[in-house]
Amino acid sequence: MLNGIDGHSQMGIANTSRHDRIAAMGLESSKSAKRLPELCDLATEGLRRMVFPDLRVAHTMRGIGTVNGSGTSAEGDNLRYAANVAQGLGWLDEEVQRDVLGGWSAIDLAINCIERANRSGEPGAVALAAWAAAETAGIFTPELFAILELALSSSTPIHTVPCAWALTAAIAARHLGDTSQVQAMATQKLRQAQSASGLFPHVLPSTSSSWLRRHVGSFADQVYPIQALSRLSAATGDQSALRAADACAARIVQLQGAAGQWWWHYDTRNGEVVEGYPVYSVHQHAMAPMALLDLLDAGGADYRGALALGLRWIDSRPETNEPIVSEADNVIWRKVGRSEPNKLARKVGAVTTAVKPGLHLPYLDAVLPADRIDRECRPYEFGWMLYAWRSRGVIDQLRQA
Secondary structure, three states: OHHHHHHHHHHHHHOOOOOOHHHHHOOOOHHHHHHHHHHHHHHHHHHHOOEOOOOOEOOEEEEOOOOOOOOEEEEOOOHHHHHHHHHHHOOOOHHHHHHHOOOOOHHHHHHHHHHHHHHHOOHHHHHHHHHHHHHOOOOOOHHHHHHHHHHHHOOOOEEHHHHHHHHHHHHHHOOOOOOHHHHHHHHHHHHHHOOOOOOOOOEEOHHHOOOOOOOEEEOHHHHHHHHHHHHHHHHHOOHHHHHHHHHHHHHHHHHOOOOOOOOOEEEOOOOEEEEOOOEEHHHHHHHHHHHHHHHHHOOOOOOHHHHHHHHHHHHOOOOOOOOOEEOOOOEEOOEEEEOOOOOHHHHHHHHHHHHOOOOOOOOHHHHOOEEEEEOEEOHHHHHHHHHHHHOOOHHHHHHHO
């Protein structure tokens, strides 16, 4: 069975040669088009040390020393990240996949995630596993969609990110089996939660959060709905979904930092930044490109200029001169954040903006400077990077399915 599935999926991927996303960036930035293949090669090398022999994927690679080249240590085990890695590696040549995965293929990894996700029942892992099973392995997973249907129909709140993943999974698998209920419920939850500013909250419904947090949405809470709604529009022709994705994208691009930073926490009420830091590397090189290029391919706005600006932050940023790319360790360090105890700035920002929209403490940057590099790298960061830049023609495939 594995050989048959492998052949079917790999043939489909190999025959999809259009829409080279790295080449498309060259229209906006020749520097980005040159740098991206180098970063994708780094991601491939880095993933070799993040995957264990039993197809488990580490939670993180933590830096051992305080300078680049000191080495890293694999820690933990993360099912979500395993699905992400399968999704990214699935777009590379099978020989490369097997080299990275110790003889296994991306399809093998995606299949391995199915039963693990079924046992876990965790909506995020289930949604990612169902998405990877459909798109990477060509497999419909009714047991996983049954879990998602239950989670989406429950009165228990669901986080925005797994809800968006559930919608993307339903769209990816709709040609393989009946995903209509998951698609409809996830769409409804996202559309009902989107604020007038275009932004999404962290939990659906937002009223289920405490008053201190219900107005706050993270960057992840924006990009995954942009991606899901863009794909929904491509698959079904729903122009209202595309407009919703466009509205959210327009707002986060408008708020992008002068040096290309994709900020972390937003106020969904007025569409302003609650707290910018930390700035995560994966947002710059993978998550923003993944969502905004899907939006473009679906017929939405073209934000490649903003993506090029965000990519430049990886190699040059105002917060610190220390490199966050370590070729010697085959990693891109996770984030640049404030020197602060217990996420103090984010807590303060949530409180002040809850009391009054737009209220921020003065001199925060001077008191808690953003100059600290978090010396760890997580596998999903490289999985999403490969997916963002090596995937080809997914939107066209959805239109044709």
